[in-house]
Amino acid sequence: MERKREKLTITEWAVEDRPREKMMLHGIRALSNAELLAILIGSGNVDETAVELSQRILNSAGNSLNNLGKYGIDDLVKPFKGIGEAKAITIMAALEIGRRRRDEELPRRPEIVGSADVYNLLRGQMIDLPHEEFWVLLLNRANRVIDTLRVSQGGTSATVVDVKLVMRSALQQLASALILCHNHPSNNLSPSTADDRVTGKIKSAAALFDIAVLDHIIVGEEGYFSYADEGRL
Template sequence: MRIHEWPSAERPREKLLAHGAGSLSDAELLALILGSGLRGHDAVGTARQLLAEHGPLRELLEQSPAKLMRMRGIGTARACTLKSALELAARCQLAELERGTALTDPEAAGRYFAQRLRGLPHEVFAAMFLNNRHRVIGFEEMFQGTLSGAEVHPREVLRRALQRNAAAVIVGHNHPSGNAEPSREDREVTQRLKQALALVEIRLLDHFVVGDGKPVSMAARGWL
């Protein structure tokens, strides 16, 4: 039976319109993006198959475009659509942070770093710049590295902070291995950054390390 033959209350699109996107399952949300299913399967059935073979949802969506394109039921156009949807969500989250509300919840920054950096195949070091009221000025991916590390230049972070007239900075990087435990090198570069920024009275508020689980906050560990 095709989706349009389902009872109205069970169709993903009608459920979303009636009850909001939060009422849909992962498979139903994915089906709306796919639009149609494999031959002999509806979009929801195809979405369920993709999640069973390549899921859960986060692991599926964090695959590279090249890997998504090779999955049966996705292909080039849908891989681009999925990645575009993720980027829209990330930019929407940053826009929320940039609306002028002070960043009083440290975990909100951690969640944003996780959304931007988790799942990348190489290390990326990024910085979030804030004004003197801890309102977000901007977010930048500063340095890219390899599977095992990225070279961080505190002078460049300081330069960008001064250009943006930032009063505070939050930094973060990912561990492609999935293990978010900070290394000795991570702690050392955190201290170098803190010292460099302090020379011009810019505060380093936190350094998040992103892995498979909850991002690790160095401030919460007492390392700042």
């Protein structure tokens, strides 16, 4: 009589077949629904691995996460050996998070059409400052804001800008364009020689990576100066 083959536990599987290890090796999108569910429940029962138990749970819901999302605690605990209240609650909580994420409206990135958009976006953060701050807007190809970064803070009349930090942020976030912005606490909107110099340095550095510098805005309490509007870029 042929001897029954012993069942492998999940820890005896090849590393690339274990859900957590597979995720680390190939990313979370490489996992099946059953493998994702297995990570949530952590363990199976004496007859099934966590993945096998998870697949059976999914089968009971017609392999539909939407159907599974309608399950209550009793629907998970009573039919499935190895699923107690704690595991059932974990499954239900994860599916509820997924539902809320789906229903949540994606934030729309602000679009920059002209200098007034930049001023309106940053004015509230800069007009009451007693010191100078230098900010950079990172834009995508559609001129929508990817991120807004404060890159330096200085004294009442100047701030030192590290061009390397500006470019590192732009490259890390794959920006297609930059808009520079800083405030003048004195409310004198005329650009200084130092303002011209840092504008030129960042523009030259950005050009090496085909990143455009679209404007440099100087913010004051009652208005602003735009390098682009004044033809100084």
